[in-house]
Amino acid sequence: MQPRDLSDHVAYEAGRGIEEVARELGRDPSDFVKLASNENPHGPSPAAAVAIRETASSVSSYPKAVHADLRSAVADRWEVTDEQVWLANGGDGAIDYLHRATVVPGDTVLVPDPGFAYYGMSSRFHHGGVREYGLEREDDFAQDAETVLEAYDGDRLVFLTSPHNPSGSTIPLADVETLADATDDETLIVVDEAYGEFADRDSAVALIEGRDGFEARDDVAVLRTFSKAYGLAGVRLGYAVVPDEWSDAYARVNTPFAASELACRAGLAAIDDDEHVERTVGTARESRAYMRENVDAHVWESEGNFVLVDVGDGSVVADEMQERGVIVRDCSSFGLPGCIRITCGTDEETERAVATLNDVLATLDLERDSTDGTDDSSAEVADT
CATH class of the missing domain: 3.90.1150.10 (Aspartate Aminotransferase, domain 1)
Structure with missing residues (x-):
């Protein structure tokens, strides 16, 4: 075998x-x-460290209640519904969930080169193909809609990283909107904002919810993590914010208790720190x-x-x-x-x-x- x-x-x-x-x-x-x-x-957030210590004695229980509490807290932060928040075991877990919800054999995803290797890894795990668009060092790794659209060919998912790892460049929300308008109805634009707190940019959640002059859309999702600005890389906690139309899919694609008791308690404390x-x-x-x-x-x-x-x-x-x-x-x-x-x-x-x-x-x-x-x-x- x-x-x-x-x-x-x-x-x-x-x-x-x-x-x-x-x-x-x-x-x-x-x-x-x-x-x-x-x-x-x-x-880590000092408040999160206290929460982890205080939670240690209760890890024998499944984290159903605190999982719901954290989804609600994240939803409040972004002014979305609880069902639009997909908690996961790190940002990479949220990437897996989006692949589960979209990709079938024969589909392709479009990813940046250079970029986070796990985008392509997750696609292959889910029997999808991987295609790339180049971010050129000669152009200081500039990100814009034209660069992505030149490579686009009906891909099921298009990953954007803003700020981009490893260069630190960002993409304007107007270009994200242009991409969403120009791509097929069945293409999801995924904006990975793992480093979003460090950037002088508004979140692409504005595109999902139709804020700041943008129309609400059902073809954009945003990835966030507690690993960086909150200092919780070791507990593995991330999430996706998805369109309202995607809400029901979470229960069908997530692993049972997608984030641990310790992670959820840490996240609840950190989000207000x-x-x-x-x-x-x-x-x-x-x-x-x-x-x-x-x-x-x-x-x-x-x-x-x-x-x-x-x-x-x-x-x-x-x-x-x-x-x-x-x-x-x-x-x-x-x-x-x-x-x-x-x-x-x-x-x-x-x-x-x-x-x-x-x-x-x-x-x-x-x-x-x-x-x-x-x-x-x-x-x-x-x-x-």
Whole structure:
């Protein structure tokens, strides 16, 4: 007995953790700072941490009541009905639910390249095909309706990421509306706003509900997560906001008790912890600005809690930075081998990352000059 043919499936490559790297290098974990996975440098919402501790003794019960309570709280936040909120085990769980509700064998989904690998992974799990539209580094990974429509061919789902991972670019809501108007009636536009709290953009929920001058639509869905701004990556909690017409589908596609008791209790506490979110967003904006101003390489403008940096050889630079105690993301798995992605950290973490990166880049430049057989003195003689 063997599993079905999985040769078209690619394993998701997560950022490496401090403990893993420390063991591999035989070092103390305290030597390292991890800025590879876009986690919250301030940790979880303090209110959520209290809720998790207080909930520990009740995890023997299924989370039916608290699951309903959290759906209601999220719905209140977005001014939608409870039934429009599809809670899930992380944002990737919500991606799975949307595939379950839409994709049948022979359907295709359209995803960004570079982009979040799980869009395509989930489609293949559900026997769908995957097609791509390119976001070009020469255009600073700009996102607009025209770029997507050039690649569109009747796909069942079209994924947009705003802010985009790994570049940090965003797409205007007017372009999302243009896409929804121009695509087939049976195409769902999915706007992944996992990093939405960090962006100076309105949510695409406005398109679902017909707010801010937009007409209400039944062909747009929005993904959100508690992992980033709320600092709850470890409890795995995300959700989709769907059109009202999709409400009944949730009960038919979700797993029983789609989010755990601990996750739901943490989410209920975190969603009202505005102070923690504001602090987190402020830190990210300061960190982004500091890296753009001080890194000795091209840093793309970003509206996420990370920046993308052009370093020439992402694998070499990431390895060298790791040796010096700063773990960042080599973007080869995104199809960007010349780049690294650095998560926005605290002031101290960001300053350390910038200093380490600049030192690595300078060292590599010196080594390259030495290999080329040139140095400053020989250049000076040649000039004279």
